[in-house]
Amino acid sequence: MSAHAEPLEHGGEHEHHGPPPIHYSSRMPPAVLGMFLFIASEIMLFGSFFTVYFFDRVANGGVNGQWPPPPFERPWFIAGVNTVILVTSSFTMHWAESSLKRGNRTGFKAGMVLTLFLGFTFLITQVIEYHRIGFNTGDTAFASTFFGLTGLHGVHVFIGLMILLAMTVRGFKGHFSPEHHHGVEIGGIYWHFVDVMWIVVYVTVYLL
Amino acid sequence: MGNPLRSEEDAFKFLLWTIGYFALIVAGSLIDFWVGLAVFVILTGAVVWRIWPRSR
Numbered sequence: 313m314s315a316h317a318e319p320l321e322h323g324g325e326h327e328h329h330g331p332p333p334i335h336y337s338s339r340m341p342p343a344v345l346g347m348f349l350f351i352a353s354e355i356m357l358f359g360s361f362f363t364v365y366f367f368d369r370v371a372n373g374g375v376n377g378q379w380p381p382p383p384f385e386r387p388w389f390i391a392g393v394n395t396v397i398l399v400t401s402s403f404t405m406h407w408a409e410s411s412l413k414r415g416n417r418t419g420f421k422a423g424m425v426l427t428l429f430l431g432f433t434f435l436i437t438q439v440i441e442y443h444r445i446g447f448n449t450g451d452t453a454f455a456s457t458f459f460g461l462t463g464l465h466g467v468h469v470f471i472g473l474m475i476l477l478a479m480t481v482r483g484f485k486g487h488f489s490p491e492h493h494h495g496v497e498i499g500g501i502y503w504h505f506v507d508v509m510w511i512v513v514y515v516t517v518y519l520l
Numbered sequence: 521m522g523n524p525l526r527s528e529e530d531a532f533k534f535l536l537w538t539i540g541y542f543a544l545i546v547a548g549s550l551i552d553f554w555v556g557l558a559v560f561v562i563l564t565g566a567v568v569w570r571i572w573p574r575s576r
Contacts, residue, residue: 344525344527347525405532428553496528496561497527500531500532501525501527504535505531507535511535512538515545520546520556
């Protein structure tokens with residue numbers, strides 16, 4: 313105890329307290345690098361779900377090569393409308409971010425509110441689609457993988473919406489400026505990632 | 521090719537490229553399964569060629 317306490321008692325020798333300063337070894341800001349690594353792990357998670365889906369599709373290729381196996385039908389039209397809604401939300405997100413960078417606070421706020429609205433619309437439409445689809449998770453492997461993939465994506469949309477909500481509240485409180493917009497940038501990257509994953513899910517599960 | 525997730529703007533551009541990539545594959549597969557497969561192979565090959573590091 314006394315051996316450790318000695319330098320403090322004499323004082324003045326150690327000016328710096330707390331952990332050492334952060335060493336930025338990456339060309340990327342740490343927060344963006346963190347989001348990048350998080351998204352990389354998310355891609356692996358989605359990859360595992362897609363592996364199950366493709367395995368089921370190859371192993372149980374439906375009746376007479378039909379996919380999905382009868383009597384299942386995929387609601388491709390309503391999901392297509394939902395795709396347009398989600399892609400539009402990426403445009404409004406980009407509008408919000410670029411408005412903020414230009415110092416247009418009204419554009420930023422409008423963009424964030426619109427993105428939130430469109431995101432919630434997507435999620436509600438998906439819930440309605442689940443109610444009317446006519447099969448459940450326990451009905452064959454196709455149904456399980458369908459709900460697994462679309463549900464996993466739905467959870468990501470929900471998380472994205474919570475991030476967007478926090479960003480919007482902070483935006484309305486004036487926490488962001490053209491010089492300080494990292495919080496919006498990182499949330500925007502995540503939202504676009506969610507959209508990219510939906511494009512892959514929609515094409516794979518609903519169309520092909 | 522840079523990291524497509526470096527900034528919000530890059531991520532948005534990546535989304536647009538993704539839409540274009542899958543739209544062409546779907547359009548090809550609507551014509552015929554083999555056309556869709558060919559479009560997929562050609563586009564994926566083009567993407568790999570584009571991002572493959574050549575300065576060694």
